[in-house]
Amino acid sequence: MGDEGDGAEDAAEDAAAPERPRAEMVDAPPFLSWRAIYLIVLGALAIEAALGIALTVLYR
């Protein structure tokens, strides 16, 4: 038995599944790093929320 999460995933990986090239698992972004991309997405949200607050205060 052991850790069921890992065991389950391993078992399921061994099971029959639609074959896809392993290149699909290559996980490097074509630009920047994943951490930088996540920061851009969350930073954009922070800017949008700040703009929303500014619009609300300015045009109430």
Added chain:
Amino acid sequence: MSALDWVVLFGTLGVIVVYGLWKTRGPSDMAGYLHGGYRDRWLTIGLSVMATQASAITFLSMPGQAYEDGMRFVQFYFGLPIAMVVLSVAFVPRFYRLRVLTAYEYLEGRFDLKTRQLAAFLFLLQRGLSAGITIYAPAIVLSKVLGWSLNLTCLAIGALVILYTVAGGTRAVGQTQKHQMVVMLGGMVVAFVVIVRRLPPDLSFGHALTIAGTFGKMNVVDPSLNLGNRYTLWSGLAGGCFLAMAYFGTDQSQVQRYLSARSITESRLGLLFNGLLKVPMQFLILMVGVMVFVFYQFNPPPLFFNETELARLERTPHAAELHHLESEHRLAFAAQRGAVEDLSGALRGDDPTAVAAAKTRLRAAAARSEDLRRKTRALITGSLPRPEPNDADYVFLTFVMANLPRGLIGLLLAVILCAAMSSTASELTALGGCTVVDFYRRSLRPHESDAHYLRVAKICTGGWGVLAVIFAASAALLDNLIQAVNLLGSLFYGTILGIFLVAFFLRRVRATPVFVAALLSEALVVTTWRATGIGFLWFNLIGCAAVVVLSLALDAAHLGAISPRSGDAT
């Protein structure tokens, strides 16, 4: 509608559908049908994910919602970018590692068959109902424009979507969605520009926003902690994040989109592209509604935007009351128009005292108009069988038909129909795929050929399409279509998300505790909905938290002892 509008409308729809079918012609297998041969790049994934979520309801209801309720609905989407990051980190790699065809397949490896099929069943239930609403919304548009019956219109839209969805599967859906999304975004940008240009020439955009703000329409962010308030910064960030995680992480209509990418990187970038663009897009659509509101401060709006209901009222003994309300409405608008021009003049004069006084006069004048609209709704409710007292969904359409130039009307109708087709197509392929993979192939006929499953997948996809059309044809106008869809989703998504979060992060919890916890949590969510006035976004959080807490409690109470570890089960 002019001939040019018809050419633009059918030309846009026809070219997109024919191109999608042509691009995806040729033989296919089950995996190719459900995931398009794993060929899509991040831009296709991102646009496809956005097009799946942006149904016709988005473009019909949302400007109307902004017209009535202001910008605050945008907060609903604030949790989405956070959810996209969480999905990229936690969900996508797991789905890729197991190479699943449906999200629910993962749950059998982690827990057991009954948990997988419970989650799949909840998906089929809520998505099957939603598919009907996503056909019904644009049917209202076309039935009005063409003068067709609502049922015939539902049938026509449904048949077109079923045709290319059944024929081309996921790849046809993805290819058409890419172009549909471009039409949708482009159409709304053009509509926004045209509406702003239709405002009085001496009114600057900033002054238009001030007029909207005078009526509370610029309520973009509400930081209050009122749980009964449906849209606040906190309900958007917390409830919206959980709803988005549940929708994009566990709803097969979305999981299917990003699992059709050529690599995990392309899936992640597609989701993050959605996270970056979603809030600005929704802001734009809501701002279109606010600008329509400002437009109707200078131009006479109808007393009630649903003309069909007014026509029905004309045929009752209450017609005289309606005529009286209409003449009162004309007088009230004249007074309101004078007040708004005073405000506009005061703004140009840059005199804060005059601006404040003009705002007070305008609010008083508008209160009279609002009172007349309230009386009209009450008259409709009290005089008509099966009344439709909510006209918010008709605001944008009425504006488009009466005020936009030739050609642009056809383009905006194409936007609405593209949205309807794109979201319905994703729903149908997901419903068909889930039915086959999670039930038919798993429990009924496990040893058939790939060609057999492909044939059954097509039949199921078409079957769900027929069911959606039947449901659409029998649906009455709900309080507000977009809220109806989101409420329906929120009733189920929290529970499904809770199951997945337990699967991902609580590795000691076993199958039976999570299964029982899911059933109890769903009962809790439905009871909370019926018994309290809590805003529906919180149901996602409640359902999810209940599954997690109850799973831990039941597992600790040794209920898990009666179910084997999932690794053993498989």
